[in-house]
Amino acid sequence: MNPPAIILRSVSKSYPGAEVVQAVREVDLEVASGEMVAIVGKSGSGKSTLLNLIGTLDRADRGQVILHGKDVQRVSDLARFRREEIGFVFQLHCLLPHLTLLDNVALPLQGQSGAIALARTALERVGLAHRAKHTPVKVSGGERQRAAIARAIVNKPRILLADEPTGNVDSDNEALLLTLFDELRAQLGMTIVVVTHEPTVAARADRVVYFKDGRIERIEARPSEREEIEAGHEA
Ligand SMILES: Nc1ncnc2c1ncn2[C@@H]1O[C@H](COP(=O)(O)OP(=O)(O)OP(=O)(O)O)[C@@H](O)[C@H]1O
Numbered sequence: 001m002n003p004p005a006i007i008l009r010s011v012s013k014s015y016p017g018a019e020v021v022q023a024v025r026e027v028d029l030e031v032a033s034g035e036m037v038a039i040v041g042k043s044g045s046g047k048s049t050l051l052n053l054i055g056t057l058d059r060a061d062r063g064q065v066i067l068h069g070k071d072v073q074r075v076s077d078l079a080r081f082r083r084e085e086i087g088f089v090f091q092l093h094c095l096l097p098h099l100t101l102l103d104n105v106a107l108p109l110q111g112q113s114g115a116i117a118l119a120r121t122a123l124e125r126v127g128l129a130h131r132a133k134h135t136p137v138k139v140s141g142g143e144r145q146r147a148a149i150a151r152a153i154v155n156k157p158r159i160l161l162a163d164e165p166t167g168n169v170d171s172d173n174e175a176l177l178l179t180l181f182d183e184l185r186a187q188l189g190m191t192i193v194v195v196t197h198e199p200t201v202a203a204r205a206d207r208v209v210y211f212k213d214g215r216i217e218r219i220e221a222r223p224s225e226r227e228e229i230e231a232g233h234e235a
């Protein structure tokens with residue numbers, strides 16, 4: 001068996017300030033390679049903070065974050081590690097306004113040879129090849145979100161972290177993204193952690209983590225009875 005893609009061991013994170021906010025409290029979680037996990041919970045419960053800790057964008061106060069067997073505290077070049085191993089779709093899409101979608105998507109490749117071709121392939125994957133030369137303000141919100149996803153996967157990272165990727169997209173876009181997630185797992189073995197408010201997105205995950213006040217309240221496993229759920233919807 002491969003080691004788990006993600007291991008969190010008693011991970012905590014607080015934000016300092018006049019009133020200290022304990023955003024994540026002693027969270028333990030393992031995500032298997034190729035698994036899709038959804039994190040759901042109320043606004044302010046710490047979901048984005050947790051995702052940032054997994055994505056090494058933020059550092060835990062206590063505990064360990066281990067990605068594919070590597071304790072991120074011990075990684076010497078964290079920026080490079082992140083670039084190679086992790087794709088991140090932010091809650092706000094964070095595209096650069098003055099660059100075309102194509103150039104935005106190519107950014108993580110840092111000018112490596114063939115970057116533009118790879119960026120074009122990623123845009124095709126999210127159905128945006130025809131908008132490659134547009135800047136973010138010239139496309140719709142759903143298209144911006146899809147471009148942000150193209151940017152996150154352009155490197156074919158082993159771990160994809162997505163914070164409300166379907167936050168402001170319609171049901172067609174949502175279906176497209178869910179299909180894309182399935183393809184990324186099937187074709188590239190990607191591990192996906194997605195924060196979502198959408199039951200349809202959560203229903204697609206292998207497990208749903210219910211987050212409350214910085215802790216895991218409970219985890220619901222959804223073994224491959226997806227057909228059963230879908231059949232239930234049709235009934
Ligand atoms: N940079 C920060 N400084 C101080 N407090 C913060 C910061 N970022 C988040 N918080 C606080 O930490 C807690 C967890 O925030 P977080 O963004 O992780 O929640 P969330 O579950 O992602 O919420 P939402 O669903 O609204 O995106 C909240 O109480 C929030 O106000």
Ligand SMILES: [Mg+2]
Binds near residue numbers: 047048049091163
């Ligand atoms: Mg959030």
